[in-house]
Amino acid sequence: MSSYRIHGTTGEWEVVIGLEVHAQVTSNAKLFSGASTEFGSEPNANVSLVDAAMPGMLPVPNRECIRQAVRTGMAIEAQINKWSRFDRKNYFYADLPQGYQISQLYHPLVGEGQLEISPDEKNPDQTKIIGIERIHVEQDAGKLMHDQHPTMSYVDLNRSGVALMEIVSRPDMRSPAEAGAYVRKLRSILRYVGSCDGNMEEGSMRADVNVSVRKPGGELGTRTETKNVNSVRFVMAAIEHEARRQVDVLEEGGTIVQETRLFDPGTGTTRSMRSKEEAHDYRYFPDPDLLPLELDDAFLEECRASLPELPDAKRKRYIEVLGLSAYNAGVLTAEVDTARWFEALLAETAAAQGKAEAHVAKQAANWLISEFFGALNKVGRSLEDSPVSHAQAAELLALIGKGTISATIGKQVLETMFETGDNAAAIVEREGLTQQSDSGAIEAAVDAVLAANGDKVEQYKAGKEALFGFFVGQTMKAMQGKANPQVVNEVLKAKLG
Amino acid sequence: MTELTNLGVRAIRDGVAAGDFTAREVAEAFNANVAAAADLNAFVIATPEKAIEAAEKVDADRAAGKPLGSMAGVPIGMKDLFATRGVQTTAASHILESFVPEYESTVSQKLWDAGAGMLGKLNMDQFAMGSSNETSYFSNVISPWRRNDGGNAPLAPGGSSGGSSAAVAARLCPAATGTDTGGSIRQPAAFTGITGIKPTYGRCSRWGIVAFASSLDQAGPMARDVTDCAIMLGAMAGFDPKDSTSLDLPVPDWAGSLDSDLRGKKVGIPREYRMDGMDAEIARSWDDGVAWLKDAGAEVVEISLPHTKYALPAYYIIAPAEASSNLARYDGVRYGLRDLPQGANLQDMYAATRAAGFGDEVKRRILIGTYVLSAGFYDAYYTQAMKVRTLIRNDFEKAFEECDVILAPTAPSAAFALGEKVDDPISMYLNDVFAVPASLAGLPAMSVPAGLSSAGLPLGLQIIGKAFDEQGVLNAGLAIEQRAGFTAQPEKWW
Numbered sequence: 003m004s005s006y007r008i009h010g011t012t013g014e015w016e017v018v019i020g021l022e023v024h025a026q027v028t029s030n031a032k033l034f035s036g037a038s039t040e041f042g043s044e045p046n047a048n049v050s051l052v053d054a055a056m057p058g059m060l061p062v063p064n065r066e067c068i069r070q071a072v073r074t075g076m077a078i079e080a081q082i083n084k085w086s087r088f089d090r091k092n093y094f095y096a097d098l099p100q101g102y103q104i105s106q107l108y109h110p111l112v113g114e115g116q117l118e119i120s121p122d123e124k125n126p127d128q129t130k131i132i133g134i135e136r137i138h139v140e141q142d143a144g145k146l147m148h149d150q151h152p153t154m155s156y157v158d159l160n161r162s163g164v165a166l167m168e169i170v171s172r173p174d175m176r177s178p179a180e181a182g183a184y185v186r187k188l189r190s191i192l193r194y195v196g197s198c199d200g201n202m203e204e205g206s207m208r209a210d211v212n213v214s215v216r217k218p219g220g221e222l223g224t225r226t227e228t229k230n231v232n233s234v235r236f237v238m239a240a241i242e243h244e245a246r247r248q249v250d251v252l253e254e255g256g257t258i259v260q261e262t263r264l265f266d267p268g269t270g271t272t273r274s275m276r277s278k279e280e281a282h283d284y285r286y287f288p289d290p291d292l293l294p295l296e297l298d299d300a301f302l303e304e305c306r307a308s309l310p311e312l313p314d315a316k317r318k319r320y321i322e323v324l325g326l327s328a329y330n331a332g333v334l335t336a337e338v339d340t341a342r343w344f345e346a347l348l349a350e351t352a353a354a355q356g357k358a359e360a361h362v363a364k365q366a367a368n369w370l371i372s373e374f375f376g377a378l379n380k381v382g383r384s385l386e387d388s389p390v391s392h393a394q395a396a397e398l399l400a401l402i403g404k405g406t407i408s409a410t411i412g413k414q415v416l417e418t419m420f421e422t423g424d425n426a427a428a429i430v431e432r433e434g435l436t437q438q439s440d441s442g443a444i445e446a447a448v449d450a451v452l453a454a455n456g457d458k459v460e461q462y463k464a465g466k467e468a469l470f471g472f473f474v475g476q477t478m479k480a481m482q483g484k485a486n487p488q489v490v491n492e493v494l495k496a497k498l499g
Numbered sequence: 500m501t502e503l504t505n506l507g508v509r510a511i512r513d514g515v516a517a518g519d520f521t522a523r524e525v526a527e528a529f530n531a532n533v534a535a536a537a538d539l540n541a542f543v544i545a546t547p548e549k550a551i552e553a554a555e556k557v558d559a560d561r562a563a564g565k566p567l568g569s570m571a572g573v574p575i576g577m578k579d580l581f582a583t584r585g586v587q588t589t590a591a592s593h594i595l596e597s598f599v600p601e602y603e604s605t606v607s608q609k610l611w612d613a614g615a616g617m618l619g620k621l622n623m624d625q626f627a628m629g630s631s632n633e634t635s636y637f638s639n640v641i642s643p644w645r646r647n648d649g650g651n652a653p654l655a656p657g658g659s660s661g662g663s664s665a666a667v668a669a670r671l672c673p674a675a676t677g678t679d680t681g682g683s684i685r686q687p688a689a690f691t692g693i694t695g696i697k698p699t700y701g702r703c704s705r706w707g708i709v710a711f712a713s714s715l716d717q718a719g720p721m722a723r724d725v726t727d728c729a730i731m732l733g734a735m736a737g738f739d740p741k742d743s744t745s746l747d748l749p750v751p752d753w754a755g756s757l758d759s760d761l762r763g764k765k766v767g768i769p770r771e772y773r774m775d776g777m778d779a780e781i782a783r784s785w786d787d788g789v790a791w792l793k794d795a796g797a798e799v800v801e802i803s804l805p806h807t808k809y810a811l812p813a814y815y816i817i818a819p820a821e822a823s824s825n826l827a828r829y830d831g832v833r834y835g836l837r838d839l840p841q842g843a844n845l846q847d848m849y850a851a852t853r854a855a856g857f858g859d860e861v862k863r864r865i866l867i868g869t870y871v872l873s874a875g876f877y878d879a880y881y882t883q884a885m886k887v888r889t890l891i892r893n894d895f896e897k898a899f900e901e902c903d904v905i906l907a908p909t910a911p912s913a914a915f916a917l918g919e920k921v922d923d924p925i926s927m928y929l930n931d932v933f934a935v936p937a938s939l940a941g942l943p944a945m946s947v948p949a950g951l952s953s954a955g956l957p958l959g960l961q962i963i964g965k966a967f968d969e970q971g972v973l974n975a976g977l978a979i980e981q982r983a984g985f986t987a988q989p990e991k992w993w
Contacts, residue, residue, distance in 0.1 A: 051601075051602060054833055055828040055833070056582075056600065056602070056833075056834070057582060057588065057590070057595065057598065057600070057709045057710075057828070058581075058582050058600075058604060058705070058706065058707040058708050058709050058710060059706070059707075060705060060706050060741060060742050060743065061743065062740065062741060062742075062743050063743065090824050092823075092824050092827060092872070094827065094830060094846075094849055095845075096830075096832050096845055099828060099832070099833060100827065100828050101824065101826075101827020101828050101830060102824050102827060157832065157833075283873050283874045285823075285824070285869065285872035285873055285874075285877075286872075286877075287820060287824070287872050287877070287881060290712070290713035290714035290821050291710075291713045291743060291744065292743050292744075293743055293744060
């Protein structure tokens with residue numbers, strides 16, 4: 003794997019990256035209260051007495067949130083701690099009603115795990131293992147709104163108490179590309195597991211980016227932490243900028259200050275938020291309102307049994323069982339929605355053609371990636387809101403597979419399907435697009451083409467064989483593309499001797 | 500007919516049920532006593548209309564032949580630490596002075612469901628921090644008791660449930676709720692000649708009780724005798740899914756199972772509680788208790804609780820640590836007092852609000868708690884204190900291999916005068932020395948009146964039981980009650 007290096011005036015530098023990803027747990031209710039977690043509600047619509055930290059209110063853990071975090075831990079092959087505990091992280095802020103966040107510092111729910119990434123999409127076989135130190139569950143804070151009043155800030159507690167998983171990686175990444183691949187892979191797994199929707203733009207997933215630089219192989223440098231970066235692109239940009247900044251500081255004889263920084267998506271730069279000296283003393287201690295969390299074997303077994311096939315396993319199966327290329331398998335398994343769509347298409351295609359899935363898998367995969375994705379792209383849609391269902395697509399594929407229409411006509415039919423929403427068979431029928439394999443009709447068309455192009459026939463016979471394609475094209479044109487190309491070839495070869 | 504306000508929980512309930520008098524008559528009688536006792540300052544707010552409303556409901560139910568609850572017709576006082584819907588809930592603080600909750604604490608709701616009515620919210624030490632009631636923002640409660648020296652020095656009713664103890668002792672209510680974090684039910688009960696039990700941690704839901712120290716706070720009844728406590732505890736206790744630390748156990752019929760025959764039972768006397776310089780009257784009262792329990796058939800054995808001397812320091816680390824965090828929510832942002840000086844930013848608002856809203860003792864404990872949890876000191880203080888807590892718990896577990904209940908004094912002295920210790924926090928904290936170990940171990944413990952001191956003030960004896968064994972504690976308490984013959988009452992001067 004090529005090494006990412008920053009070229010400074012004193013030579014090359016290596017960047018060391020660790021990520022803390024905050025992922026909002028998919029659950030109807032908050033971590034310690036029954037309030038709703040719906041996104042986009044009116045401010046303070048989803049706030050219980052517990053979330054507002056009214057006097058005497060007590061937290062009660064939400065089983066579903068714990069279950070989702072455990073399942074996530076299992077998906078990254080992590081150690082699940084059957085005994086864990088909640089701690090209070092104490093600090094004052096207007097968006098933190100309790101005056102503390104309930105988190106897990108000392109005994110997290112999930113211990114060591116790992117993730118395999120492919121930093122280069124073109125080379126899916128080049129992989130790297132990134133260590134994951136822990137996953138703990140904690141409460142989200144509320145939100146301050148500074149633009150509602152000229153002199154006051156308003157507080158929205160809808161997010162207050164929503165369950166987050168904090169997924170802490172080892173400092174195992176060495177380039178922005180690796181960090182980007184890590185976030186993408188993690189998001190993919192979370193979506194497969196169904197424990198987080200991964201919508202970074204809605205804030206349900208965000209990353210704190212720890213960056214330091216060093217001379218290759220040297221001692222670890224002092225790191226900075228850039229908070230709340232909310233897209234893969236921004237994570238990569240923040241690393242690039244921050245690493246470059248650190249190299250510049252060091253090469254000018256300065257030192258890196260351990261500090262918290264903010265990423266500005268507008269300028270692609272980071273700026274200091276607070277230094278270590280200004281850092282809070284969070285006075286963590288075990289939350290006395292909560293008993294330790296003890297998980298029994300039956301619960302763990304249920305969590306494990308409910309895990310779906312995960313992307314790595316699926317990719318392997320696509321290659322080994324379905325015979326797909328590594329590239330296609332990678333594309334189709336990267337997002338759970340794509341894989342689900344593909345598998346539905348595959349099942350329906352196999353049924354429509356009366357063949358085993360393995361026999362039609364390549365056709366379906368190639369067509370989905372090269373034709374269908376392109377068509378979706380053109381109209382700015384994704385698989386989730388595709389105007390053509392997988393059943394409709396399977397019907398079209400069957401028409402191509404059986405030779406009822408040619409692949410070329412297939413493209414045209416797909417376009418019409420996108421425009422009208424009609425089924426493929428109906429379009430073929432209506433527009434008379436059925437492929438003609440009748441050699442009589444084709445012979446007549448070939449005869450006409452050869453007769454009209456006597457000069458070219460002579461040139462061909464004199465050795466200019468490249469003209470063969472011209473004759474094919476003219477014949478297809480004469481038959482509005484409906485001629486079976488194989489038959490056209492055969493007839494032409496016979497006639498031209 | 501006996502004066503209604505001289506009746507306790509059982510007598511009122513049974514009298515109402517039998518039709519000897521109506522619940523409304525009872526409520527009116529106690530309302531009148533409350534109204535006439537302003538000098539004691541036992542109530543933060545009186546709610547006579549609530550008492551009448553509940554009483555009328557009971558009378559109507561009785562007339563309709565409906566079944567009546569275990570507290571039917573009994574008007575009670577509610578410590579102002581319990582959230583009561585629509586009635587101000589202050590924790591005797593300035594910061595919550597204006598706070599009126601829209602919810603009802605689990606324990607108070609259970610009491611209303613059992614047919615009790617509310618006479619008012621009782622004064623207390625601010626946020627339940629104190630042993631004399633002098634930390635209340637609404638000025639201290641004065642004990643109805645006076646020394647027999649003719650000096651009329653106003654005495655402490657104990658704390659933090661001092662409003663509760665004074666009100667029960669002065670016949671302003673037949674019973675009251677209390678909460679006990681490190682003796683806040685037992686010590687005031689001892690000071691005022693009444694009975695109070697702190698059940699096993701988790702028996703009573705903490706939901707809706709303003710938190711002081713979550714791992715220690717426990718609600719319990721304060722009443723005139725053991726039977727009344729047993730009845731009322733039965734109404735207060737029970738599993739609550741809204742409190743993660745609530746015990747998921749059935750509530751035994753404590754009142755129905757009371758039995759003062761202690762034959763076959765062993766009573767442990769902890770060697771370490773007999774400290775140097777112990778008040779001679781306290782020691783004598785303890786000896787009386789031993790004799791009474793023997794008379795009830797119990798065998799008395801000496802036991803050891805070797806880590807006792809570390810209990811108080813550990814308590815004064817753990818409780819303030821939890822309090823410093825529990826009280827962070829009083830920040831002026833959402834409810835309660837807000838002090839927003841001209842041009843103030845958020846930090847200024849926090850500082851001004853909390854400076855104005857908390858009293859000195861509360862601030863002292865927030866400072867101690869913040870200190871012991873801070874980086875660099877956490878292990879030396881909090882971690883060590885938690886280890887001590889485990890050792891104390893182990894001490895009790897071992898001791899209970901040799902005995903069924905433990906007998907000890909409740910407090911190291913009879914009630915002291917108001918103002919006597921207010922400037923000496925350590926001496927004030929030492930008042931909890933016998934009460935705190937059971938709190939740290941989460942064990943049921945009760946104080947029953949044992950007699951009067953030479954100054955004419957009540958003395959209490961403490962019975963500590965095994966976890967979940969409130970019955971054993973109540974039974975031993977009953978045996979003492981029957982033999983101590985405590986009938987003294989404060990002479991009415993208010």
